[in-house]
Amino acid sequence: MSTQAQSTTSPQTTLALEIGLLLLLSLIWGSSFTLIKIAIPTIPPATMVAARVTIAAVLLILIARAQGHALPAQGSVWAAFFVQGLLQSALPFTLISWGEAHITSGLAGVLNATPPMFVLVITLMTGRGRQSVSGRKIIGVALGLAGVAVTMGADAFSEIGTTAPLAQIAVLCASLCYALAPIWGQRFSGLPAIVTAAGAMSCAAMLMLPAAAVIERPWALAPPPAQAITAVVALAVICTAFAMVIYFRLIRTLGPLGATSGSYLRAGFAVALGTAWLGEHFSWSSLAGMVLILAGVVAVTMPARHDQKPRG
Template identity: 80%
Template sequence: MNTQAQQATSEQTFLTREIWLLLLLSLIWGSSFTLIKVAIPSIPPFTMVAARVTIAAILLILIASAQGHFLPRQRSVWAAFLVQGLLQSALPFTLISWGEMHIASGLAGVLNATPPMFVLALAMFTGRGRRTISGQKIIGVGLGLAGVAMTMRIDARSGIGTAAPLAQAAVLGASLSYALAPIWGQRFSNLPAIVTAAGAMSCAAILMVPAAAALEQPWRLAPTAQAIAAVIALAVVCTALAMVIYFRLIHTLGPLGTTSGSYLRAGFAVALGIALLGERLTWSGLAGMVLIVAGVVAVTAPSRKRNAEKPSI
């Protein structure tokens, strides 16, 4: 009995630590929307992302080496890293950065809170985990979609003739990419989190550096000191540090648990946008955001039936 109590306490402590890490990751990624908004006026999307992932890749490789880890040599693993780097970094970072050229950082953060709904939709479409999909989660998807539709419709009214609707769609595309990334990332469970992060980020850099050079010629740019500082913060904190936490949480909490921090990330993004960038939030826009958050909470929260059947830790 005493052994069981100790085990339960140990499991509770472990879960508490992982939840705190999830909160930290949500804050870090929530601040990334603010930093992108600061950098984007003088550093275009492809160049910003290329610098971000390259700096992060170097840092992650150095950290892995300092911990005594080596990057794998198998071609199959690097092919998987390439897909992970595309889904988790190269594609969503670029879509969000371009999107924030046309919409507020807070709105981008809220629209990017939808990965859990995409995870659930993928589960329904593929049949994987369909038995665990409850009515509560289906209602959550409906609420989230209604919130997205309301938010996009409201913003589109003020952005008629602009790229705002397409920018919103780009951020939602990033959400889909984020939903696919942890599912794909489960195949790296036999590798240390730092090795997976370093390998995937290196592949993201391999993809983005040539693209930035060809499309934006970054050597011709004259970015502000504030923009450069924002990109460095994005690379070191929001990418390198965040990736280490992210891959750890995939191993401990799983894909859906990891993406459940999306609504917290959205809250941080909105709050920081208002506090630091002077962004405004209308009541109608707030209503759409509340629906999105409510939907994500419903999707990620355990159903009552499941809680009744399974004793709490």
């Protein structure tokens, strides 16, 4: 009897935990827009990303080894790690950092809320992805985008087409990377999340260190202020190393569309953090937008009833 009760409550408990982790990840990544904005005036984008991913890679490797995990030795796995590191970290981090040098963090948050749309299109076109695309998930994506629009307000959208269009395109390209990354990342489901995160981040560091050296020559730059250095360390430790462990777990548990649905929450948290930290104005429309965002995330992540129908 107790075993049966445990089996009926376990899926709900697990789903609540995964949605809680999705909320935490969205809060962490929502704060990254503010941290990038603090650092970008004195630390150029490739140098910032190189420092961010290198610190994160070292930390993740140390944690993996402390937990008794060894990094894979197969060349095919490392080739896959390189693709993951490029799609999830090296390329999108650079595109967003460069973009935020030319557009506001609010507009960057709006544009970077689009990965679920890309995931949906990719899934419909290729049939790939663990989760089937239902009408409810499509409605959830639409609700999430509507929530982002309401939360950010018309001011952010008024900049589209008038302020640094190349920067806007760069942030949208980063969103496409974020859509492709969880689909590619499903191949690592047999590895512990910490091992996948350490391997992919190590490859991102191997890509970005020479790129920053050639493009920006960081040793010739003026020393950045302490505030910028602190922002980069926070980006590396919290927004990258810690966040990636959660992220690769969510790819396994919620699937690509569920994992990327956090991009809506990320945009909403960016507004909330701006209100709390920077004294930005908070309106009722922001609250209404957050409700729409949460409704969209629930619609995207909640399993369908027929998925749990007993077989036989």
